[in-house]
Amino acid sequence: MSPRARALATDLLKRNKLTKRGDGTLPFMESMVEELEATTHALGLPAESVEADLQTVLAQTSTPVEGVLDVPVEVFVQDLVMPMHYLSTGSKDVPSGGLVCPDPIEMFLLENSGVEVKGLVAAASSAKIRTFFPVVNRCREEEAIVDEGSQVCSASEATALALGISWDPTLRIGLQSSNKTTATTLGLARNVPIHCGNGVVAYVQLHVVKNPAYKLLLGRPFLSAMSGISASRPDDSHTLTLTDPNNGNQVTIPTYPRGEVPNQYKDKLAMSFRTSMI
Numbered sequence: 120m121s122p123r124a125r126a127l128a129t130d131l132l133k134r135n136k137l138t139k140r141g142d143g144t145l146p147f148m149e150s151m152v153e154e155l156e157a158t159t160h161a162l163g164l165p166a167e168s169v170e171a172d173l174q175t176v177l178a179q180t181s182t183p184v185e186g187v188l189d190v191p192v193e194v195f196v197q198d199l200v201m202p203m204h205y206l207s208t209g210s211k212d213v214p215s216g217g218l219v220c221p222d223p224i225e226m227f228l229l230e231n232s233g234v235e236v237k238g239l240v241a242a243a244s245s246a247k248i249r250t251f252f253p254v255v256n257r258c259r260e261e262e263a264i265v266d267e268g269s270q271v272c273s274a275s276e277a278t279a280l281a282l283g284i285s286w287d288p289t290l291r292i293g294l295q296s297s298n299k300t301t302a303t304t305l306g307l308a309r310n311v312p313i314h315c316g317n318g319v320v321a322y323v324q325l326h327v328v329k330n331p332a333y334k335l336l337l338g339r340p341f342l343s344a345m346s347g348i349s350a351s352r353p354d355d356s357h358t359l360t361l362t363d364p365n366n367g368n369q370v371t372i373p374t375y376p377r378g379e380v381p382n383q384y385k386d387k388l389a390m391s392f393r394t395s396m397i
Contacts, residue, residue, distance in 0.1 A: 199223040199270060204321075204344035206365060212310040213322045218365045220340040222324035223270055224292060225307060249349070249357055249374035252384050254314040255335065258282045260384050262334050263313075265349070265359060265374060269338030273326040276305055278334040284308045286327045294326065304328055313341065317370040319363040321345060333377075349374070 202221040209215035252260040261278060273294070279286060286306040293303050308325040315321075323341055341347070345361040352358070360371045375381065 199227050201270070201339055201343055202226045204340075204364070207322070210310075216365060217312075217322050218320065218344060218363060219310065219322045220272070220324065220344045222272075222307065222326075222340065224326075225290060225324065228290070248377040249359070250377050250379075251315075251359055251372050251374045252381070253316075256282045256284050256311050257314070262380065262384075264333050264336045264377065265342065265347070266336055266338050267342055267347075269336060270340075271326050272323045272336060272338050272341055273304070273328055273331065274308065274311075274335045275331050275333065276327055276329050279308060279325070279327050284311055284325070284327075286325070292326070294328065302329055313337070315345075315361050315370055316372060318366060318368040319345070319361050319370045321363075 200223065202223055204218055204220050207213035207215060207217040207219050213219060249265050250262050251265065253263055255261045255263070255278075259282070261282065271294075274284065278284075286308040288306040290307040291304050293301055305327040308327055310322040311325050313321050313323050321341055321344055323337065325335075345363065348360045350358050350360070357374045358371050359374050360369060362369045
């Protein structure tokens with residue numbers, strides 16, 4: 120893929136105009152033609168210019184290097200650049216103006232073919248892990264680990280099923296947890312709404328994991344977009360302040376040691392997906 124084509128593919132993905140088919144393929148050519156036709160029409164240019172623009176975008180193909188083996192290049196998720204969050208232009212999953220936290224792995228793989236990404240899911244030690252209870256997928260509150268050391272956001276398969284979260288099984292990667300066990304993810308759940316209170320909402324990409332030692336993990340893509348600030352108090356209580364850059368709303372919420380479920384959430388966490396949709 121040429122550099123210009125990669126840039127256009129990234130832009131189409133960010134604007135929710137490029138999604139995978141049921142067979143796992145990306146209809147990039149069709150989406151690109153539709154985008155060029157819309158731009159041509161808006162500028163009042165003749166329809167014939169679409170073909171010329173398409174040839175220009177696809178022209179700069181990379182030249183193969185002699186003697187290079189066609190094998191995947193291993194890249195670690197810790198080395199990936201954290202993509203900027205952006206506001207949705209509107210889609211079936213994210214309303215117009217919704218804050219989207221893109222996944223660094225998906226963004227990287229879109230622009231780099233023949234690459235295998237590996238990395239660490241949770242970097243925090245058990246003693247430092249804090250949790251809070253946002254409303255996930257418009258369903259109910261769920262225990263979420265806050266982990267600034269994780270380059271991705273992820274969820275257990277059991278949690279995804281309980282909350283009615285679907286995922287794309289074609290984007291699977293090898294991730295290592297903090298206890299050094301490695302497993303291949305089941306896929307990527309896109310644009311899962313995380314409601315934190317006071318109008319603070321983010322649409323997060325979640326890597327679904329078979330049997331991790333957590334239910335939901337919100338890492339740097341979420342915390343960076345929300346400018347998350349953790350604070351400790353003299354009475355040993357802890358809070359997390361989140362700011363929605365879309366509307367400026369702020370919310371400060373208590374966090375808890377992992378496994379400690381406040382009384383107000385115990386009944387809700389025991390509810391099934393069918394009875395807990397809001």
